[in-house]
Amino acid sequence: MENKTVYVERGESSALQTNKVLRNTYSLLAMTLAFSALVAGITGSMNLPSPHWAVFLIGAYGLMFLVHKTANSAMGLVSVFAFTGFMGYTLGPMLSYVVAAGASDLIVMALGGTALTFFALSAYVLTTKKDMSFLGGMMMAGFVVLIVAMIANAFLQIPAVGLAISAMFILFSSGAILMQTSEIVRGGETNYILATVTLYVSIYNIFVSLLNLLMAFAGGDD
Known part of the structure; x- marks a missing residue:
């Protein structure tokens, strides 16, 4: 009987921890999305030029590395913003x-x-609580295909390949949302800062890729 009580208490504690990580992740995600939109609006109104690809890569991956290094400290919040x-x-x-x-x-x-x-994918995992770790192999394969396609198109500059890359980014990012949400729900991800960054990058990629596709199709109609 005592063992059963301990098991129930641990289960309740685990559920509370999971709900806390979910709540903190979605709260921080909402704030970072709002902050990102504010910065985008300011830079857009100032007509600033797009950063060079090297600046983008160094800035994005450098700051992402900083987030991972500081994720377990108070500086993690500064890094994520x-x-x-x-x-x-x-x-x-x-x-x-x-x-x-x-x-x-x-x-x-x-x-x-x-x-x-985002809401449809998140709702699916939160409702079913399915383990999406089986997507890991496909995600790795998709990542390799994306890298190869991007490098190839940097030289070929074929519009159709660019559209295919945007479509693949949407699929890849959707898989990342499913996996990350599943990790949180099942207790595999306990750091809400890292979870927020993963979801933010996925949302960013889906938005940019979807906008690229819409612009291409709208241009084709003219």
């Missing part, structure tokens, strides 16, 4: 270009599509 602010800065010029082209409705559509995708 620095990272998402930088990503918002890189997004500003692109949004400014779309607005200047008179296609601001595409931004709204991309936002709506991204939000619908």
